[in-house]
Amino acid sequence: MSVDNLFNVKNAYFLGNYQQCIQAAEKVTCKTNDEEEEKSSFVYRSFIAQNKHSLVLSEISPDTDVISLKCLRRLAEYYSNKNERSNIVTEIDSDVKTGDASNEHFCLLTALIYINESDFENALRLLNNCTSLEGQATMIQVFLKIDRVDLAMKKLKEMQEIDEDATITQLASAWVNTALGKDKLKDAFYTYQELIDKYGGTVSLLVSQASCLIQQEKYEEAEKLLIDAQQKDADNAEVCINLYVVNSYLGKSAESQGRLINQLKHFHPDHPWTxxxxxxxxxxxxxxxESRA
Incomplete structure (x- = not known):
């Protein structure tokens, strides 16, 4: 079995450890142009995840003819300029009709914009062309968003047949188990714990664990995990949202709740929850x- 030269790069990205992903990429010497393109994709997506959109826009020329770089620049433009989003969506609608549907980068990166627009039909149409485990995992995320756990389970089985031990497959398994709820919440929690024990507790993993505990009404345990996550990234949207939920059950002060809401309004005004x-x-x-009138 061939060794994946980009394993550490991908792994860090999937776990939400974006700075580690960037640092891991700096240590990799790529053997092919395709490998170099894939490495660049994960690096720039990590910058985008860190809200460093201007850095991506400054490094990728608007005239680039490399499909992945063009899509990455467009993704950065989409997140950085709210007023231009409708124009960008119109642009990708046109590109989807004329673009190369077999290009993994094009399909995945374009689907991410459709997902943010809640256009799940077009997102799934593109993701169906992806052969990578990440593409299939992203399909699972969409299926869960539209409450099709049955389709998510089917896609997960396909991923497990390809590589059951891959980090992205393990994460997808935990997502599905969280959606199934009840006894499966424990399975999801322990999957996240195994990943934490192996790779460290990222904000994403800690919040995911807390979500499992919240659904089991273990609010104090969830709070501890969320406070740990908050120390790593105080303004993270998912941390603030889950803390708000936990605080509501624990009867925390209106002042602390108001502070979380203000953080969300300030740093994440476009988040669906906000x-x-x-x-x-x-x-x-x-x-x-009206009642007072």
Whole structure:
């Protein structure tokens, strides 16, 4: 079995350890152009995940003819400029019709924009062309978003037949088990724990574990994990959201809850949870005003 030269790069990215991914990539000497392209993709996606969009835009020329780099630049533009998102979506709609549907980078990176737009049909259409485990794992994420756990389980089985021990397969298994709930929550929790024991506790893994505990109503245990995650990334959206939920059950002060909401409004105004929360508050205030009139 051939050794994956980019194993540490990919692994760090999948686990949400983006800085480690970038550092691991610096140590890799690529043997082929395809390998170099894949390495660059993970590095730039790590920068995007760290909200360093301007760095990506400064390093990738708008005139590049490399498909992966073009898609990465567009992804950075999409996240960095809210006002241009509708134009970017129109652009990718056109590219999907004329683009190379067999190109893994094009399909995966373009699908990520569709997912953020909640256009799951187009996302799945593109992801269906992906052969990588990551592409299949992303399909599982979409299936779970549309409450098709049955399809997620089917896709997971396909991944397990290819490489059951791969980190991305283990993560996908935990996602599915979390969605299944009940006794499967324990399986998901221990899968995350095994990954933490092996690779360290990233924010993503800690939040995922906390989510399992919240569904089991183990709020104090979940709080400990979330505080640990908060120390690693105080402004992380998922940390703030899950802490808000846990604090609600634990009866924390309105002041601490308000601080979390303000963080979300300031750093993550476009997050679906933040948008939903603000919409509900606005609706409640409107009803209150009408009742007083």
């Amino acid at each position: 948008i939903g929360y603000c919409s509900k508050v606005e609706f409640f205030e409107k009803l209150t005003a």
